[in-house]
Amino acid sequence: MSLQLGRQSFGDPSNRGNVLTRLEARALLHDWVKNDRLKLHMEQVGGLMAAWAKKTLGLDQEETWKWEMAGLLHDADWDQWPDQHCKKIIEYLEEKAVDPEIIRAIASHGHLHFGVEPETRMDKMLYAFDELSGLIHAYSLMRPGGYEGMELKGVLKRLKEKTFAANVSRDDIRDACERAAVSLENLVVFIIEHQGKSKNQATD
């Protein structure tokens, strides 16, 4: 089975600025994704993308929502159609005439699988947050206090333990940080701070 998308161009440039509303995006998430853990992962990545756009890049509300939307929907088809990940969500968003920037970011979140290189800053940050967010969440679940008191060095230690969250690719994390030109340390600290604070619930 190959998830290669076989193309490099996504969406229509004349759709720039088109987004789903928050309600529409959430309805899609709930319709397509039944697995609560996956839902939480998508919400967490969406939250990180929004926080990065707003706080680190100083983007306005409209642009920030584009970043959040890419994060929120990047795995939308993984639960029900894993063999069509991320073809199905891309085609859906193209049908809905969504901004190509968002579609491209989703299409490049796993370049080894989909054959699309992360190029824009949105692409690169989605790629960078995806794996690392999951590893840090897994770490929070094994700590009595969750994110409370979590430190950079604890996360770095888990990263070195190959058996911890073994499905999370350390190579991808290293590669993503390099591409995004963000140090692993800074990214971990950012995720601890923002993911820990987020009140997202998978079941809302």
Ligand SMILES: [Fe+2]
């Ligand atoms: Fe994915």
Ligand SMILES: [Fe+2]
């Ligand atoms: Fe993901």
